[in-house]
Amino acid sequence: MTDKITLFWFRQDLRLIDNPGLFEASKNGAVLPIYILDNTTPKMGSASRWWLHHSLNVLNQNLDNSLNVYIGNAKNILLEIIQKNTIDAVYWNRCYEPYRIANDSLIKSELKNLNIECKSFNGSLLWEPWEVLKQDKTPYKVSTPFYTRGCLQSASPRCPLPKPKNLNLLKDPFNLKTIKDLDLLPKIKWDEGIKKCWNVGENAAQLKLTKFLEDGLKDYKENRNYPSKKNVSRLSPHLHFGEISPNQAWHAVKAQGLSQNWTKDGDCFLSELGWREFSYYLLYHFPNLPNKNFQNKFDNFPWVDNEFYVKSWQMGQTGYPIVDAGMRELWQTGYMHNRIRMIVASFLVKNLLQHWHYGRDWFWDCLVDADLANNSASWQWVAGSGADAAPYFRIFNPVTQGEKFDPDGSYTRFFVPELSKLPNKYLFKPWEAPENVLKSSGVVLGITYPHPIVNLTVSRNIALEAYKKL
Numbered sequence: 497m498t499d500k501i502t503l504f505w506f507r508q509d510l511r512l513i514d515n516p517g518l519f520e521a522s523k524n525g526a527v528l529p530i531y532i533l534d535n536t537t538p539k540m541g542s543a544s545r546w547w548l549h550h551s552l553n554v555l556n557q558n559l560d561n562s563l564n565v566y567i568g569n570a571k572n573i574l575l576e577i578i579q580k581n582t583i584d585a586v587y588w589n590r591c592y593e594p595y596r597i598a599n600d601s602l603i604k605s606e607l608k609n610l611n612i613e614c615k616s617f618n619g620s621l622l623w624e625p626w627e628v629l630k631q632d633k634t635p636y637k638v639s640t641p642f643y644t645r646g647c648l649q650s651a652s653p654r655c656p657l658p659k660p661k662n663l664n665l666l667k668d669p670f671n672l673k674t675i676k677d678l679d680l681l682p683k684i685k686w687d688e689g690i691k692k693c694w695n696v697g698e699n700a701a702q703l704k705l706t707k708f709l710e711d712g713l714k715d716y717k718e719n720r721n722y723p724s725k726k727n728v729s730r731l732s733p734h735l736h737f738g739e740i741s742p743n744q745a746w747h748a749v750k751a752q753g754l755s756q757n758w759t760k761d762g763d764c765f766l767s768e769l770g771w772r773e774f775s776y777y778l779l780y781h782f783p784n785l786p787n788k789n790f791q792n793k794f795d796n797f798p799w800v801d802n803e804f805y806v807k808s809w810q811m812g813q814t815g816y817p818i819v820d821a822g823m824r825e826l827w828q829t830g831y832m833h834n835r836i837r838m839i840v841a842s843f844l845v846k847n848l849l850q851h852w853h854y855g856r857d858w859f860w861d862c863l864v865d866a867d868l869a870n871n872s873a874s875w876q877w878v879a880g881s882g883a884d885a886a887p888y889f890r891i892f893n894p895v896t897q898g899e900k901f902d903p904d905g906s907y908t909r910f911f912v913p914e915l916s917k918l919p920n921k922y923l924f925k926p927w928e929a930p931e932n933v934l935k936s937s938g939v940v941l942g943i944t945y946p947h948p949i950v951n952l953t954v955s956r957n958i959a960l961e962a963y964k965k966l
């Protein structure tokens with residue numbers, strides 16, 4: 497160990513275990529741990545801000561109350577800290593959002609000019625996007641070859657690192673800001689539901705992974721499609737904020753899959769982490785992914801602008817129970833099951849013909865796992881405009897999807913309680929229920945629950961025509 501002072505900049509890696517940048521910083525000597533809420537970069541959604549507040553609190557506790565927090569322009573703040581304190585080195589783990597990459601290279605060159613050692617590490621991805629290329633050295637655009645040929649045939653993801661031993665943590669005496677000063681919590685108390693659903697922070701993420709290994713991984717491959725089954729990990733917000741690393745999840749699942757003979761479930765879970773890698777890969781190689789159609793022929797797609805459709809979708813009032821259940825799950829919990837995300841997204845862009853940007857933005861604001869790479873890539877995938885997109889003729893039918901993936905209706909009944917007394921036969925298509933069934937179930941269409949806002953067959957045909965013309 498040297499007697500250097502290293503500033504460690506926490507970003508999307510709010511953890512102590514398997515944190516490569518922090519691990520290396522701690523080897524140098526004392527560490528000044530900081531977090532900057534950069535108010536010059538795109539604003540985080542409301543649910544993410546809520547999560548961040550709690551996650552920083554846990555991180556601060558785990559750092560024995562030594563986390564230094566700031567708000568403002570990251571470059572200016574870093575330079576100010578360096579000017580006021582004796583700092584020899586600045587370390588961080590890399591992020592892959594285009595604006596972060598641009599800021600980071602600017603900061604690196606400024607620090608170099610000041611003769612401050614500056615190092616970045618990989619703490620969020622299993623494979624660096626620039627390391628996985630096709631034989632002709634161009635990036636993959638299709639997920640399966642990217643994952644099976646590109647990733648799986650490269651070096652295996654590194655094993656997780658332990659928590660640094662004997663962290664010697666410093667406080668910045670010139671900074672008095674607290675996490676509360678970052679003003680991340682909502683002024684209007686809409687967060688009661690979310691609060692009940694989540695334990696935030698590194699310790700909770702570890703527990704969640706352990707629980708998933710014990711109770712969720714077995715039969716993951718089949719049951720991951722059913723929103724009422726407990727087979728998905730719900731690790732996404734923890735992964736997004738870096739409370740757990742993909743390497744921890746990868747190695748733990750691999751080991752459990754092998755030891756229990758659940759390799760098909762383990763491999764399926766690992767391939768989902770592969771989708772996460774692919775989203776980051778696309779964002780890195782194609783930085784316009786969040787805003788522009790990946791396939792530019794979609795620039796001519798005849799989207800319809802209909803505020804009523806967008807509002808009904810956002811509020812879970814479309815008249816299609818599985819869609820409404822998903823949108824209400826999102827609003828109440830900050831999360832939505834992957835199968836349901838695909839159904840509601842397909843409904844918005846295909847049946848309602850609303851631009852995928854509307855969905856992207858609503859998800860961005862409401863999801864606790866809102867993630868620029870995953871959200872952008874997934875919306876483009878569903879819209880058909882993405883790199884490796886869903887075929888245009890795949891338009892999810894919300895009635896048959898509900899019947900298939902929520903066969904006993906428990907998920908839908910939970911989030912759409914006004915339909916809870918409807919028999920299964922009509923739960924996903926209440927407009928077909930005879931008057932006496934509606935009456936005995938306490939449903940008055942148009943009053944207690946909306947009529948469908950579009951006709952499925954008509955809207956599907958219009959969408960197919962529009963897609964075919966492209």
Ligand code: FAD
Nearest residue numbers: 728729730731732768771772834837865866867870871874
């Ligand atoms: P698990 O099934 O337990 O999967 C484990 C991990 O693998 C997830 O935590 C996630 O990191 C990754 N993963 C799983 N499925 C996908 C996928 N299809 N694409 C990329 N990574 C995946 N995921 C986000 O993390 N943030 C988003 O903002 C986001 N927006 C989405 C928007 C749409 C329209 C759709 C269809 C999907 C979106 N997803 C997003 C992907 C996926 O729905 C979530 O990652 C998943 O539902 C998280 O639940 P889980 O952790 O229980 O997943």
